[in-house]
Each structure stands twice: as structure tokens, then as C-alpha cells.
Amino acid sequence: MRLVLIGPPGAGKGTQAEYLSERFLIPKISTGDLFRAHVGNESPLGLEAKQFMDTGQLVPDEVTIAMVEQRLDDPDAADGFLLDGFPRTISQAEALDGLLEPRGVKLDVVLELVVETDQVIRRLSGRRTCHGCGKIWHTEFDPTTVAGVCDRCGGELFQREDDRPETVTHRLDVYTKQTAPLINFYAAQGILVGVDAVGPVEDVTERAIGALRSFV
Ligand code: AP5
Numbered sequence: 001m002r003l004v005l006i007g008p009p010g011a012g013k014g015t016q017a018e019y020l021s022e023r024f025l026i027p028k029i030s031t032g033d034l035f036r037a038h039v040g041n042e043s044p045l046g047l048e049a050k051q052f053m054d055t056g057q058l059v060p061d062e063v064t065i066a067m068v069e070q071r072l073d074d075p076d077a078a079d080g081f082l083l084d085g086f087p088r089t090i091s092q093a094e095a096l097d098g099l100l101e102p103r104g105v106k107l108d109v110v111l112e113l114v115v116e117t118d119q120v121i122r123r124l125s126g127r128r129t130c131h132g133c134g135k136i137w138h139t140e141f142d143p144t145t146v147a148g149v150c151d152r153c154g155g156e157l158f159q160r161e162d163d164r165p166e167t168v169t170h171r172l173d174v175y176t177k178q179t180a181p182l183i184n185f186y187a188a189q190g191i192l193v194g195v196d197a198v199g200p201v202e203d204v205t206e207r208a209i210g211a212l213r214s215f216v
Helices: 013-024 031-041 044-053 061-072 090-103 117-125 165-179 181-188 201-215
Strands: 002-006 028-030 081-084 109-114 127-130 136-138 192-196
Touching: 002 013, 002 181, 013 028, 013 081, 013 136, 013 201, 028 031, 028 061, 031 044, 031 061, 031 081, 044 061, 061 090, 090 181, 109 181, 109 201, 117 127, 117 165, 165 181, 181 192, 192 201
Parallel strands: 002 081, 002 109, 028 081, 109 192
Antiparallel strands: 127 136
């Protein structure tokens, strides 16, 4: 399956991507995670991306598309993938089609996680991520046993730079203006499916698996 997850910041894309990639045995490709790894390594790409990420803006398309193209060439993506956070603009979506066409494949389905704005703001303000294994937690909705310490690997948790309230407002605005138009773009192609992403994480996963079943 070649799947794209779409939804506003904090909708739960990263959380669901982990479960869905396990369930469908496809690699999770998160452009946010790829950029954060480059930032952590202080690579030239990371230094360029950081200035956009810290202020909640999109990294320029040409940088992002080149990074995704390289990742799609990895052998594990040959038979399917789950894209989390890409595409995020109409031009990225068109570029993705252009990358898939010579490979003789196309997207099967775009899964939209539907959540209201007030809920995503609560989710982002309490999000904590593990430095060690990358697991996503929440201080209120999915807390660790010991505050600040990952239950899975014992790693230290951190709060993302771009989860500060003023940056979150800007990211939501960027989503509405630049990414939300993709919903109609994919609906017109008949490959969009939406699920209610409010409620316990495992319930959302079950709804997502149910919605994806007819595309497998
Ligand atoms: P990225 O990392 O993709 O951020 P995002 O799209 O803003 O999404 P988030 O990671 O903030 O949220 P999420 O939907 O994954 O939610 P999560 O599962 O963590 O991008 C970051 C930046 O990188 C961008 O701003 C941009 O600068 C750059 N970038 C990335 N891709 C790009 C691209 N294609 N083009 C250009 N630039 C790009 O969940 C959030 C919280 O909610 C967690 O704490 C979680 O535990 C909790 N939670 C999850 N599900 C539930 C639930 N059902 N109930 C209660 N709490 C829940």
C-alpha cells in the first residue's frame, strides 16, 4: 500500500503512523522526523531547515522534494510506504506524482485525520517526545509513569521547539492556507478517506484500519 496521512499539526499523524506502518508492514516516512534528524546532526540541510521549522514555516519545496525522492529510493520503500507530513502543498503533491510515475506506481489512498483546532492545541502543548526512541507521549492524554522519562526505553523526554504557543498558531495558519487544499485535490481523484481522530489512540487506529481495508 502507498498511503499518505494528512491532517493539521497535532492531529495524531505521527502517533497513528507508527501503528499503521506496523499493521500494514510498510515503512513510515515522516518529513518532520527526517528534518529533525538532519537538524540534530547539524547537516547543511538541517541548518537550512531549522530556520523554517523553528518559526512554523514550511521548508522550501525543492529541498523537501529532493529529500523525499532520496528516501523513496531506499529498498524498503519499493513495495509500499506511509508518508507522514508529505505532501503539504499542491506543488509537492504534483511532484510526488512525478516521482511515482517513472517507478510505475501511484498513491493508493490518502487518509485524513479529522480533529478540531481546540483539541490539536491541547495535544501540541502537552506533547513530549523521547530523545532515545522517538516515541510520542502526552502529559495528559498519554503520560509516562515517571514524568520526563520514556516508559519504552528509559530515554529523556523533550518538548519540540515548534510546540510553543505562538509557533503553533502560525503552523495552524500555514496548514489552513497551504495544506488543507490538498483535501479537495485528493477527493477529486477519489482516493481521500477521512476518519474521526478524536478519542483514545487505539480507537482512532481501529477506525483508520477499517477505513483503509478496502484499499489494501
Ligand atoms: P511535522 O513534524 O510533520 O509536524 P506537523 O505536521 O505539524 O505534525 P505534528 O508532528 O506536530 O503532529 P502529528 O499530527 O504528527 O501529531 P502527534 O502524533 O505528534 O513537521 C514539522 C515541521 O517540519 C513543519 O512545520 C515544517 O517546518 C517542516 N516540514 C515537515 N514536512 C514538511 C513538508 N512536507 N514541506 C515543508 N516543510 C515540512 O500527536 C500530537 C500529540 O497528541 C502527542 O502528544 C500525542 O501523544 C497526542 N495524541 C495523538 N493522538 C491522540 C488522541 N487520539 N487523543 C489524545 N491525544 C493524542
